[in-house]
Amino acid sequence: MFIDTHAHLNYPDIAKNIDDVLARARDAAVEAVIIPATTYKTSIEIIELAQKHEMLFAAVGIHPTELKDFEESHLGKIEELAGESKVVAIGEIGLDYYWEPYDRDLEILVITEQLRIAKRCGLPVILHNRKSTDDLMRIVKEEYEDGKLRGQFHSFSAGPEEAKECIEMGFYISFTGNITYKPNEGTYIAYDIVKNTAAEHLLLETDTPYLPPMPYRGKQNEPAYVKHTAAKIAELKEMSVEELGRITTENAKRLYGI
Numbered sequence: 090m091f092i093d094t095h096a097h098l099n100y101p102d103i104a105k106n107i108d109d110v111l112a113r114a115r116d117a118a119v120e121a122v123i124i125p126a127t128t129y130k131t132s133i134e135i136i137e138l139a140q141k142h143e144m145l146f147a148a149v150g151i152h153p154t155e156l157k158d159f160e161e162s163h164l165g166k167i168e169e170l171a172g173e174s175k176v177v178a179i180g181e182i183g184l185d186y187y188w189e190p191y192d193r194d195l196e197i198l199v200i201t202e203q204l205r206i207a208k209r210c211g212l213p214v215i216l217h218n219r220k221s222t223d224d225l226m227r228i229v230k231e232e233y234e235d236g237k238l239r240g241q242f243h244s245f246s247a248g249p250e251e252a253k254e255c256i257e258m259g260f261y262i263s264f265t266g267n268i269t270y271k272p273n274e275g276t277y278i279a280y281d282i283v284k285n286t287a288a289e290h291l292l293l294e295t296d297t298p299y300l301p302p303m304p305y306r307g308k309q310n311e312p313a314y315v316k317h318t319a320a321k322i323a324e325l326k327e328m329s330v331e332e333l334g335r336i337t338t339e340n341a342k343r344l345y346g347i
Contacts, residue, residue, distance in 0.1 A: 090118035090334035092341040093312040095243050095294035098124050099134050110311050117313035121347050125181035125215050127152035129163040132170050139175040148178035148215050150203055153185040153196045164202050171210040177345040179207040180215025187219040204232045213344050214240035222247045241292055252282045256290045263292040266302030269321045283325045288336040293319055
């Protein structure tokens with residue numbers, strides 16, 4: 090019924106219990122999980138993990154907050170890894186202007202080159218955005234090439250206008266467990282976007298081990314909990330969880346070729 094399109098299952102506290110984590114996911118009707126990388130090194134780890142478990146798929150890429158040890162040669166190596174078995178996307182890539190200090194020019198260079206890798210390899214991208222909406226949207230539009238660039242805006246944090254632009258370009262958007270928390274200004278914006286976005290443009294994710302949905306807030310997130318986020322989104326859209334699960338699963342399979 091569900092596909093978790095974003096779960097960092099390679100993190101040590103999760104990887105050491107991976108069999109139990111996946112068993113709970115299957116019991117919660119999760120049929121597949123996509124694991125995004127954050128560095129060249131973790132890209133290799135994730136491919137190895139995905140190849141060991143049928144329900145796991147890998148995304149390879151370099152995250153904007155993981156550029157301390159970045160080498161330009163890593164970009165070519167990411168492109169090589171993109172051809173490996175079980176790799177379905179380039180990600181998690183994007184911009185992050187929250188954690189200071191940050192190198193804006195380097196972040197822009199690295200995401201732009203990875204968007205081009207994705208287009209050359211015929212793969213979708215998994216996009217991260219934190220306090221960088223204007224630059225990210227500008228770069229995506231510049232690299233769009235009439236639909237050659239496609240993908241998912243994960244943990245969507247922009248506004249309704251940006252959501253509309255993303256959908257018009259054919260991208261999918263997704264929200265994490267924080268949409269189940271006590272409402273605040275940001276939550277109400279997310280509610281509005283969900284209500285006004287057709288299910289055919291939505292995906293489900295956990296962002297494991299972060300942002301667990303209620304009633305697990307404060308604990309380590311995992312793919313089995315995606316059903317709680319799905320329940321909240323289904324409530325907002327006035328549809329059944331089963332129907333939302335069916336549509337978002339079809340969306341994920343279409344985008345990622347699972």
